[in-house]
Amino acid sequence: MAIIEVEDVARTFTVRxxxxxxxxxxxxxxxxxxxxxxxxxGEMVGYIGPNGAGKSTTIKMLTGILVPxxxxxxxxxxDPSRERVRLARRIGVVFGQxxxxxxxxxxxxxxELARRIYRIEDARYRRNLDRCIxxxxxxxxxxxxxxxxxxxxxxxGDIAAALLHDPEVLYLDxxxxxxxxxxxxxxxxxxxxINAESxxxxxxTTHDLTDIERLCSRVMVIDHGRVVYDxxxxxxxxxxxSERTLVVDLAAPEPDPISIPGARVVxxxxxxxxxxxxxxDSAAPLVAAIAARYxxxxxxxxxxxxxxxxxxxxxxxxxxGERSLExxxxxx
Ligand SMILES: Nc1ncnc2c1ncn2[C@@H]1O[C@H](COP(=O)(O)OP(=O)(O)O)[C@@H](O)[C@H]1O
Ligand SMILES: [Mg+2]
Numbered sequence: 001m002a003i004i005e006v007e008d009v010a011r012t013f014t015v016r017x018x019x020x021x022x023x024x025x026x027x028x029x030x031x032x033x034x035x036x037x038x039x040x041x042g043e044m045v046g047y048i049g050p051n052g053a054g055k056s057t058t059i060k061m062l063t064g065i066l067v068p069x070x071x072x073x074x075x076x077x078x079d080p081s082r083e084r085v086r087l088a089r090r091i092g093v094v095f096g097q098x099x100x101x102x103x104x105x106x107x108x109x110x111x112e113l114a115r116r117i118y119r120i121e122d123a124r125y126r127r128n129l130d131r132c133i134x135x136x137x138x139x140x141x142x143x144x145x146x147x148x149x150x151x152x153x154x155x156x157g158d159i160a161a162a163l164l165h166d167p168e169v170l171y172l173d174x175x176x177x178x179x180x181x182x183x184x185x186x187x188x189x190x191x192x193x194i195n196a197e198s199x200x201x202x203x204x205t206t207h208d209l210t211d212i213e214r215l216c217s218r219v220m221v222i223d224h225g226r227v228v229y230d231x232x233x234x235x236x237x238x239x240x241x242s243e244r245t246l247v248v249d250l251a252a253p254e255p256d257p258i259s260i261p262g263a264r265v266v267x268x269x270x271x272x273x274x275x276x277x278x279x280x281d282s283a284a285p286l287v288a289a290i291a292a293r294y295x296x297x298x299x300x301x302x303x304x305x306x307x308x309x310x311x312x313x314x315x316x317x318x319x320x321g322e323r324s325l326e327x328x329x330x331x332x
Contacts, residue, residue, distance in 0.1 A: 002074075003169060003201050004039035004062065009071030010225070011057050031057040033225030035071070041168070044195045044202040046216035046233070048209075050307050054225040055205045056095075059171045062203070063093050076168055089118060092162035096174035099158055101146045107157050108142040111164060118165035125164060132160035135190045152183030159187065163194065169201045170194070176208050188214045209233070209303035223310060237279035237304075240312030245302040246275040246283055251295035260289040271297070279304060 011032040019025045032054040039045050049055055060066040062075055064084035073080055078087045094100075101110040115125050133139050136156040146154060155175060162170060172191075176184045192215055194200050204216060212219050212233050219236060221229035229236055236242075246263060250271045257265035258273050263286050267274040277286060283301050290296055 001041055002038040003041040003076055004037075004203065005072070005074040006035055006037050006058075006062075007072040009035045009058075009061065009068045009073055011054075011061060011066060012069045030225055032061070032068070035222070035226055037220060037227055037230065039201060039203060041201055042195070042199040043218060044191070044204065044216050046212035046219035047203055047205045047222065048207075048212065048219060048306050049222035050310060053222045055222060056173055057225075058222070059093065059173050059203070059205065062171060063091060064088075089165060090167055091169045091171065092165070092167035093171045094155075094158050094162045094173065094175050096155065096172075096177040099146065099154055100161055101154065101157055103147050104145055106143045106145055107138065107149070110146065110157070110161055114161055114164050120165050124166065128164050128166060129160070132163060135193060136160055136186065152179045152186075155179060155183065155187065156190075159190065163200075166198070167200065169203070171203050171205075173205045174207065175204070176206055176211055184208070184211070191215055207306055209306060209309070213303065221306075221310060221313070228310070229313065234280055236309060236313075240309050242279045242304045242309045242312050243276040244279045244281075244283070244304060246277060246286055246290075247300045247302060248273050248275060248290060248294075248296065249298040251297050254294065258290060258294060260286060260293070262286055262289075 009032055010030060013029045013031055014026055015029055016024045016026055035054070035058065047055055047058070057066065061068050061073055062080055064080035064082075064087060067081040075087060076090050080087055101107065102113070111129060114120070120128075133142070136159065138156060138160060141149060141153055141157065146157065149157060159172075159175065176187055179187065188211060191202060191204070195202055195215075202215075204211065206212065217232060219229070219231070219233050220227050221236065229239065245266070248258065250273070253271045254273070257268060258275060260275075262281065263275040263277040265273050266276045275286070277283070287299060290299075
């Protein structure tokens with residue numbers, strides 16, 4: 001049964017640009033443009049796409065913050081913008097770039113406020129809060145003012161706040177942005193657990209394909225305000241023939257590129273080498289082959305950038321995103 005229904009939805013914004021010194025020109029941006037999809041209750045769906053594709057606009061319409069210009073939206077049978085208050089009890093939302101917590105208050109106080117706003121019954125509040133404290137390791141943070149928390153701590157705090165009232169649907173807009181690997185993993189494990197235990201429907205926007213790989217059996221790719229792919233992550237990689245990158249640190253610089261079947265060196269820098277291999281292949285045999293022949297010290301696997309995967313879907317060689325991916329790998 002579909003808990004989220006989106007049918008031919010469009011949303012336009014009127015923007016005024018300065019032209020010359022005094023003149024302003026009005027123009028229309030179609031942020032979402034003929035969007036249709038359904039999400040079944042209990043599904044965990046990745047919602048990805050390049051910057052400006054319309055992802056946040058979609059989530060704002062699904063929460064009722066924004067009214068669609070055209071089309072029809074239903075969440076748990078309700079129209080989000082018309083029945084916003086009623087729906088608020090059934091949905092939770094986390095915007096990675098903005099906190100819903102009270103900046104100057106200890107985390108605990110924000111939760112107490114949520115308890116009153118949503119009129120969460122005592123036993124349920126305790127149970128949900130305890131679960132969040134336990135799984136997100138919030139115990140030592142409860143009495144710390146939010147402004148003193150690190151980004152990863154704050155994000156965990158935000159996610160807990162969105163779940164205290166047991167929403168059926170959880171929207172997450174870039175919840176792992178800017179987080180370190182440890183925090184990312186903690187957030188991922190928590191979301192997997194919530195989805196499995198409570199059957200919470202999750203719509204997850206992210207720039208990190210590892211989030212999708214770990215959590216979502218289904219991924220929707222949105223570009224220019226419409227769905228351009230809907231299916232498994234593996235299928236998406238297959239469509240574009242996208243590649244993952246194995247970043248290998250050797251004990252000492254090798255004069256030559258590492259030579260193993262199934263991967264090719266795309267970059268070398270001192271003792272570090274970057275090997276590209278098909279995203280649908282397992283990294284394990286490559287790692288074993290390298291470790292058998294080279295003095296391997298450390299390694300990591302990088303998912304392709306979403307921009308690359310999408311560019312490849314449309315058919316194309318090296319893209320802008322690919323170059324910037326290399327830049328970010330170099331800095332890693
Ligand atoms: N309030 C707004 N006013 C004008 N333009 C907007 C507004 N919100 C979003 N847009 C534009 O709509 C497009 C989609 O934005 P957004 O949904 O934030 O994309 P994404 O989250 O996928 O990066 C972008 O071109 C953005 O500049
Ligand atoms: Mg966004």
